[in-house]
Each structure stands twice: as C-alpha cells, then as structure tokens.
Amino acid sequence: NAGVTQTPKFQVLKTGQSMTLQCAQDMNHEYMSWYRQDPGMGLRLIHYSVGAGITDQGEVPNGYNVSRSTTEDFPLRLLSAAPSQTSVYFCATSPGLAGVEQYFGPGTRLTVT
C-alpha cells in the first residue's frame, strides 16, 4: 500500500497562475483533508471531505477549491496564486468520519513569486 501520495513535491508559481495539487490514497478512507503549514503557525485546515461528493471549508479556505469525485482522490486547486499562498501543503486521510487518527502525506512545497 502506498498510503497517501501527493504530487508534485515541489512547485514554483508566478502570481496569478493556477494549479492543482494532487492527493491520492489507497486506504479506502472516507475522510480526507488539506492543511497548510507555515512557520510558527502549525497546521491549518483548508478544506475537508467526509466522502465522495461532500466537501466543506476549514479555517483558511479562501483562494482554494476542492472537489471529491472518488473516494481515492482529493485535489486542491489554487485559482489565482498569490505570494501569501507560499507554504507547505499536506493532505491527510482518516478511517473515521470525524478526522481522528489522520494519516498525512509527504507534502508539497509551493512557492509563489
């Protein structure tokens, strides 16, 4: 089992560009989530999903879109990248519906210039 995979590992964007961060899991978990990690601020929830076709906002959703068409995949879209979105992004999954026992992917380091 690969667990939680994220692509790409690194990405540099220019302000205004759009892109999609990919997250895939092979553990058949219903709950998936996206976090961003910034120095001194811990991990902050962007969006989450409790199953295919269901998504909801976290603490910092502005500037990001998500969709969940399958159990396995949960892509995060940056609509128009801004320097404030420079961060490390983590995808996580959970076997429960409430976000307990989350398994994190290896992360995507995004720089917006």
Next chain:
Amino acid sequence: GENVEQHPSTLSVQEGDSAVIKCTYSDSASNYFPWYKQELGKGPQLIIDIRSNVGEKKDQRIAVTLNKTAKHFSLHITETQPEDSAVYFCAGLPSDKLIFGTGTRLQVFP
C-alpha cells in the same frame, strides 16, 4: 471556535532525560486529543492520542495526560533518545475539524 495553545515552542534536553510538552484548549466540546511527530521534510505522524473519557494513556516511553476541568493535556517522553528529535504538534477536535497547536521543536542532545 477552538483555540489550542502549545508550550514551549522549543525544548532542549539531554539524552536520557524526560521531556514534557503542554497544550491548552478552549472549546469544552473537544473530545479527542492527538499528538503528532514531524521529522524534517516529512508529514506529521500520529504517535499517541487520548479521548476525553480517559485521564492518561501510555505507550512505551510516551504518555499523554488529560485534565478536562483545566482544559489542558500534556505529552511526556521518558528516557529521551536522539531519534526523538523532531517537531511535535498537539491538536483538539471540537467537531469534525482538527485544530492544531503551533508546535514544539524538541532537540535531544547525546
């Protein structure tokens, strides 16, 4: 909403000593408190968790205690080893969204 505060932000100990990291939370509805360890360049990994109906939980050298009345919980690592060096995050779960503390960088010196 929930707010989780974590202290200290950095902690240095000598190998073999104990380390304690403390967190406080604000939302009394929180009923699940995990601790994550993050090594450099990797994603966080769950190391131990505790639910609100339990006061203490141990797993080998790691233990977590919970005081619901005071709304705080702590991570205790005994007999620290260099491989314990990492950033540790606490979190609270008031509904279906984990709220994380800001992290503690633990350094264990040989």
